[in-house]
Amino acid sequence: MDASTPHATPDFRLLFDATLSPLLVLAPDFTIVEVNRAYLTATRTGRSIVGRVIFDVFPDNPGDPSADGVANLRRSLRTVVATGRTDTMALQRYDIPTGEAGEFVERYWSPVNTPVLDGDGRVTHIIHRVEDVTDFVRLRRAGQEQERAAADARTRAQGMEIDLFVRAREIREVNEQLSRANTDLDATGATLREEQRAKDRFIATLSHELRNPLAAATAAAELLALDLPDGNPALSVLERQLATLVRMSNDLLDGTRAVTGRMELVRGRTDLRSVVH
Template sequence: MTVTQRPTDFAAILRGMPQPYLILRADLTIVGASESYLRLTERTLDDIVGRHILEAFPENPDAVGTVEQGPLEVSLRHVLSTGKPHEMAVIQYDIPQPGGGFAQRFWTPVHTPVAGGDGVIEYIIQNPMDVTESVVKSREADARLRVAHHAADLASWEYEPETDIWRRSHSVDELFGFEPGTGGPVAAPYFDRMHPDDLVAVNSIVQSAIGSPDLTVLNFDYRIVLPSGDIRYVASRGEVLRTSSGAVRMIGVLMDITADRAREAELSNAVKTQEELLQQKDVLLAEVNHRVKNSLQLVVSTLRLQARRLENPDAVDAFEQAIARVRAIISVHERLYRTENSLSVDMADHLTKLCLDLTNAPGSRAVTTAIDEIGLTTERAIPVSVIVNELLANRIRRSKTDDTDIRLSLRERASGSLELTISDDNSAGFGKPSQSDLSAKLVASMAAQLDGEFREELDEQGFRASVIFPRERT
């Protein structure tokens, strides 16, 4: 008896796969998809089979420059040229709706080549994981990051050396002299605009990053030669990230420091008469404060980039507290840089704005201030700022349901010393310390720097903390 073996129906097996799979020919024409893929993308086989992937899934006209057809095609062609799988970073790729319009979606596609008997790539299997929910959840943190970048004139970027995929904020295009959306999905045109004398060093750092472990910090400064011939100076900071497959990806920020370089040149070329030396001293002090502010802002941006990868709420909160502490110091140098007096901080203006920074979240408790017209040197203003940040942040966190105001005052006493006071009528946590061990140590350390005496009371009447300290160091 002869048994006839039935041919294997691979198309039926593909359709029944529980994971979303799309099958492309080497010309990127769609030839098949699993039922899971069709459900995920809200399409049918008749909608997509026989069509080029970028035609079957066109760009959302309302999200030009955001929906990332460019990097998707670069990834697919990289697989064809190397014969190796490629895992993409998160991309936005919106899905056309049957009734018109687009649904916003975010994905992490994995592209895997399939070679024929002769070793030539015949097909690519796309396995797109829908990560829209997790991306939407992280939007608030991303929004805070974008606001922080904008406030500090920072531009964000992400680079993948293996494919040359180059994703960046619009500010990067502006820095390199490209019109929005004209730079393309790869980094080559941007490397072409780097100054030839700096390009070797930049390439060396990129090459060293390829062999570096996850979270390696990257620092590189270079010049950009604009089409007009003008030179732009930038400082870039970033870190190495590795995908689940071990591929290297780098993320970071850019800062335009052209104005800093111009001021340096101006200072070095200045004629040093006695009057000009005094003016130069003021300019130099302002420049120092500006540089310190910029450097600390890069630290804040790096912390925020790292915080985005955390899932543990306690770890995220710890990063947010660290960022707030650094920003309290940044605010002092920023005030000095933006005022004519580079030696004294107007504490009424400074503390009022610091309170606004701390209470800008929706539903946050308000802070009322009563601050005398007091000017303090940088070495006195910074400890005061850190103390205010710690005490206010702790009160805000511990009594989120309280709608009463927190009171902040800085007064000059009859003795000539100064008294900083933070109080409210909330007795929540009565009998418990209002600060973490680290926060309490910071406050005590800052009070000691001021040669001051710190007192804290929490009873049924509410909370009161104060520091009495001399105006000048004794």
């Protein structure tokens, strides 16, 4: 195709309907104006919900005395209309009707409400985006081994990503130092050796200094876990990231010991099966 050939203007209604994220468009009075297929699939509804107030379509589950989905969503939508700013809601339980009389199915959602503003800054519509996180919540609540393994895998992947980034950055910095040093290697050899020793001392000091704040932060996270026996997604993220930082600090310390010749090897028996595994 010739690069100068103009592309056809996309049909934004088709793009909206093909979006994988469940999306609902609301008027400022919370009447449903438009909905995409992903939302209809996630909520087990049809296009007949268009033109109705969202709270009439999705009332609170009368069988759950603690249901607060309507109140929390209404508060978020009112905030968006009043401020003209996006409001990201906390993870929310909001059961949906099954289609049978009086029957509801348990659902957990991650909602975000975004305003659409006209030229004068007034809210004309609200884009209500949700993600169904019910399976994730059920796995956490049940404490199944599969979820724990998945969480460990995510933690390891995050740690590997951080380690690769740090190591790549260190390699790039060393290469830049070598490139500059090659122009006058004889004259700067002594200086480079001193800089290397200074860097090793700095890393050794840094790795030791990091231990104190990391220990305090880890202890604080453990206290928070005691105060939140039911758990909290934010606390889980904090614990995983603290574990990653502790491991990185230990890696820095081991690396410094290896460079300075103070690495101590302790011999011992090892089950080769665990190594192979």
